[in-house]
Amino acid sequence: MRTIVLKILFFTGSRSEYGIIRPLLMVLDKVDSIHYKLIVTGSHLLEKFGNTIESIKKDNLSGEIIQFASFEENSSPGLTEFNTVSENISKICENEKPHYVFITGDRIEAYACAIGAHFSKTTIIHYGGGNISKGSWDDIYRYNISNLAKYHFVTNEVASQNLKQVPSLLDKNEIYNIGSFSVDYLLDFKVKNDNPLYSNSFALMTFHPSQKLDENIAEIMEQTIDYLLSRKMSIVITYPNTDPGFEKIVSVINKQNDSNVTIHKNLGSDQFYSHLKQAKLIIGNSSSSFVEAPYFGNPILNIGKRQDGRISDKIISHCDLNIESIKAWIDQQISCNFEKKNCEQLFGKGKSISLAVDLLNRLSNECKHR
Template sequence: MTPIIKRAAGSDQFKVTLAIAGAHLAEKFGSSAGEIVQENIAIDYAIATKPAGESKEQMIAEISLLLTEFTAVLRREKPDYVFLLGDRYETYAAAMAAFFFGIPIAHSGGGNKTAGGCIDDTVRHLITKLASLHFVTCEENAANIRRLGEENWRICNSGSPVVETLLTEKLYSKQELQEMLAINWKLPLILFTQHPISTAPEKAGSQIRESLSALAELGLPTVVTYPNADAGSDRIIQEYKAFDQSENLFFHKHLGRKLYLSVMKHCAVVVGNSSSGLLETPVFHVPAVNIGDRQKGRVRSTNVIDAPHDKEAIKAAVKKAIFDEAFIQQVKHCPNPFGNGETSKIILETLAEKRTCPALLTKTL
């Protein structure tokens, strides 16, 4: 969201009001609110909730609270648009509030398709049906939104805002990362993130155990970041504590956007089940090992190796990503399917053009 917010804030056509919630404010998950402020972005509303962490009941309670809080924000601000990114359940709460208030929703990140048993897919499509304008990261996702019955004029292939950040922002060098994180560049570095599958939180502990065991046995330096706040995340964090004596695993609650992307740029491989392994790594021509089915069916480049939740399979996939010369050459030439770095410009021009469109809130099938 950063390039979109900054471009809008610097324009005389837009007034930006930013509301944040969920893990942005949760110390347990590293609290990224300070990072937003460091980017010179003003936070107008900080909505504190208790992230789901362990149970579906907590997730439902958080959605209910967020719906009430977002409604109060919208009543006060009366915006022309509500701009939302992604497929989090917190985002869905904001979408419901905006929809029933009759405020057009502009949604970035719709049309992604996964088949790994994650509720994100359904939530994403629900937001699509509530939204008036759809900013997609690639043409395949635009086609998916058309199949959901959305009119073509509502859909814009803007590319990914993250890709814009990767292509335009000056990231940290290897030397700077060595000083900040005490990284030993003599060995290949692994960047690891694994989230729970929201429909099967009870499996999160056993699944992360397979991954951490594989990484520990490989013996390569590994930067491990915390999971998202979905149900099952507590089980992952408990397993992190069981492995915190591993000499090659370095745990971080929240690296922050710039530091995380800098590590990605210079690492040997990204491992886990985060969408960043598919979306962002092609820009840097870095290989990714995608574990399990969480990202199954999502658009990807040719730099991705899939592996099940199995220690030996994960080890084999990581070794291939780092040491297989044929695969390394393939990764060097992998295409980036997710935009050319002009996402914020495309989005703001479209929002300005469509603002007075009388059909924004009148949807047909």
């Protein structure tokens, strides 16, 4: 029987996507039967968002990086940018002739990648389908990517059941609940004795735009910052994603001049997990509050409706864009001395990467028999 090395193109257009697949790529570097290349585009190439392609390069992964610019420094991705990504992906697939394109999550760039792969007749593996976030356009993109994919690696059982109910999905036997790669990595991170990041207790804050629901995220963010400072807490703020409306959030961030506010355009996975581990409070509307943050057990507040419908751990608190409710929650956590709690481990127990590698090796064996 002839030996076939599985060729996979991994796609990343944002820091969140790369942070998710990074632990898997690090393991694949040691797997001889799988050869991968990494397509890098989107906000990775923007100085405004930290030029995160440099962080990717510093990881020294074995897979070749294929990069191209897809949108301008001060713009959000729209139709022109969508077409740029899909056309480039189609050309790359035609040149590289991979067995599969591996697409993560639900960003518009990821959807454009799926369209490009589809028209080049390249089989898609979709990671992270079946989740729901009613308050963002990502919900639609995620659903459409799943419909274009043949294989589905999902992160939790609810997502698996959601996908099985999609009538247009071609093969419901190709849905695999493997959990989150990020969880595999952070479980090891939990046992490390990190030195304190800051001299004071701090809240970690990440807000993304929520234009689908026309929520005034920037205003509630500014009010929350002011109240945390009044309670003598330091704040670490990470930049939003590139969704339309990010400018208002960035404007609030850039006007902060208090010495107790620290701003990061990009922390990178290791530093981000260190911050999740040491933060006394985690506040915002990011999906990381649902997937990674609960495993560290610190108090979490999800604000607004951006993540409505997403599977939620019992330790996550939720409230609308109401500053009085937010103040009450902050006061409660301070009075309880930021009590830690055990999470439900909804996104796996540390076996996700090994399950994914086993599945990819199975796909490699299928290629041998074609």
